[in-house]
Amino acid sequence: MPATNLDPHLPVVHVRPPRQWINDPNGLSFHNGYYQVFFQYNPYGSNHANMHWGHFRSRDLVHWERLPIALTPSPDGEDADGCFSGNAVTVDGQLVAFYSANREDRWWQPIASAVSDDGGISWHKRPGLLIPHPPVGTTMYRDPYVWRQGDRWRMLVGAALEDGQGGALLYESADAEDWTYQGQFLSRANEPVLGGSQTGTGWECPQYAYVGERGMLIISAWDHDTGPIGTVVYPGTEVDGKFIAEPPSALDYGPDFYAPALLPAPGGSDPVRWLLWGWCPEARDAEWTQEAGWAGLLSTPRELTFAEDGTLHQRPAQELLALHGRQLLHSKDAAEDGQPVDLGEISRSADITVSLGPLGSLPGGLRLVTSDDGDQYLDIHIDPLARQVVVDRDHASRNPKARGGTYRMPCPDAVPGGTVNLRIVIDHSVAEVFLDSGHALTLRFYPTGDDPWRLQARPPQAGRLTFSTEAWELRPLEYKDVDLQ
DSSP states (O other), X not given: OOOOTTOTTOOSSSOOOSSEEEEEEEEEEEETTEEEEEEEEETTOSSSOSOEEEEEEESSSSEXXXXXXXXXXXXXXXXXXXXXXXXXXXXXXXXXXXXXXXXXXXXXXXXXXXXXSSTTSSOEEOSSOSBOSOOTTEEEEEEEEEEEXXXXXXEEEEEEETTSOEEEEEEEESSSSSOEEEEEEEEEOOOEEBTTEEOOSEEEEEEEEEETTEEEEEEEEEETTTEEEEEEEXXXXXXXXXXXXXOOEESOOSSSOEEEEEEEEEETTEEEEEEEEEEEOOOBOHHHHHHHTEEOEEOOOEEEEEOTTSOEEEEEOGGGGGGXXXXXXXXXXXXXXXXXXXXXXXXXXXEEEEEEOSOOSSOEEEEEXXXXXXXXXXXXXXXXXXXXXXXXXXXXXXXXXXXXOEEEEEOTTOSTTOOEEEEEEEESSEEEEEETTSOEEEEEOOOOSSOOEEEEEEOOSSSEEEEXXXXXXXXXXXXXXXXXX
């Protein structure tokens, strides 16, 4: 069944088409004055199949134009079974896409390319393959990421290696057409990541951000048996074509954020402004998704900055403020001894900022209540002893087809006597939680019914919790079809 705009779980401030399947953001670039956002897209259904590149563009990240499908599989061609993930860059005024050419009769996805002379409206594929075969010793190979650095073009390709390590493989080129393999940029055996995740036995969608000598390698951790695991960032520095990595950490601590992609945009006073989108997959069973007629969405765009301590900080892009509508909440109060305080009604798409503290030693926080009887809710609370933010969606939907689970992310400010500042972007079926420390946690949730939503402060069972809250309704993104005449 096709989705309609009446679907209560369809987002309004997260980029996606009105129906059908999407996954990885692809081809993120700033070209001819537009933010160009491509994505994996099945135009024929709400399942993962028939992979094309869908395409939107925007001058301001608020007003969007729907463009024709950019890349379509060629019957009997090298990409007959899908134009899989990659990126796009500007080369001599042209927009050039690099992508994974999928065929079911081979285990690897060689690198192909396509060119647009009109700002991404129409495309022609280059003949043949840029990189037809992977290096010896690989067991998975896909997802090119290309960038210009100095006088050369560089490319990372995600890989799994025969020895069980995940890897990002480095290529270089003078003209972005003839590529030479330089070796492993970084490879690592599967290892734990703070927050309970792992780095996997294969790396998908490698991305590289850098400021000066400092770099950040972002990978999507993958396992041969179970598939996607999560997103990981390795900070470090490059020395002679090798990335000298420091210990990894999670890029996002939630269960529903994968395959993030970078967009280096003009930065004003800074050399570059690093933006990032991720794929937020569904957290409900396939039957419900098929009934809805759509699946997947892109996260809100995030600004990435390099902190003085070498860590990567994330926050919603400043353009989100342009979507603020009426102010929903503005309050400062306190709650005590386990007695909740109702803060007021909230819209299904909202930007919420909350300051909680001073904290005691017991957990306390917020509850997003989505039913009149209070039995359906999403909990976000602070655990000062563990120094964590905890998000619990076990009661977020009455429909058993929705996934539950409790998820945690580090919160350096969560200490007895401290104050924690949260920013929470909710949009119908997705919540993105951000901390001042730069940490982020993303998850999907599926409230049922038409009851109004409201926010509560939930103090610890013994003790006092002071809170300061502001919330704004978020107006929908604006879309139009591009005029091709």
